[in-house]
Amino acid sequence: MTIKQTDYSLVTRQLDALLDGETDFIANLSNASALLNENLEQINWVGFYLIKNGELILGPFQGKPACMHIQIGKGVCGTAVKEDAIQRVADVNTFPGHIACDAASQSEIVLPIHHNNEIIGVLDIDAPITNRFSEEDAQGLAHFVKTLEQHLSERK
Template sequence: MIKLEGVERMNDKQRLEYLLLALEGQLSSEIDVLANISNATALIYAIVDRLNWAGFYFMRGDELVLGPFQGLPACNRIKLNAGVCGTAATTKETQLVPNVHNFPGHIACDSASNSELVIPIVKNSKVYGVLDLDSPELERFTELEATYFERFVEKLNLYIDWEEI
């Protein structure tokens, strides 16, 4: 059972450390891939503030397909090289976008989103998808968060066989 009392009093780094600890607890106690990915999104949405969407897109052929998420309904499919998610999947590089409206080819799944952080899910040099975080605030995401969410995906990679998705 995850307890969230006190999270609101934590600073950003403490929240991110707690997020990784909570994820480790979830992943180490459950083997079902879908349960773990679903709870990973719930942990992000519960612990990280000022988000309007958090979730996964997974590779299906030559496009990304929506996976478990928290927030309003989202785009079902995103082509590679399209938008922030497609760019992260194609380049295998984290995309920290302070203002999505200035990002060439941005896809507005939710018109309330103004900034975005997308971490590619890469294991053994193969791209399996992306972790996507959106915020209604401009310049919401920091380099610290990018680093911690890269660690978040690394932790997922230790426990999850992405071929099962």
């Protein structure tokens, strides 16, 4: 199956317009996850985990119920925070310590989110097929996250 490449430039412009003037943290993350869910093919979960009390806590998302607590340094999301780096995993079954919240997920991409020069959480996207996320996806999503970061105000 061929996956149509997402027009990340368009999706990012839509995000920028959608969040323009809105300062509510949760509302912005909710609309960001909905926007990605509508525009990415072959994904089964998209959402956010936010750092609270030294761990990642489930935030706004689209998809099946998910793990609510993830330790920093554990799984793909926790590794993204620990390393402050995008994690693009072609086959989650080969990732040491992968946390299987949904057995249908086969590949994953996680991007750290920053505010005031510190990591505040991650964008996590899962797919039901292996090798779903390309380098182009990583670059496009990194630009999406940078735009999201520009709209984030202090969490309430």
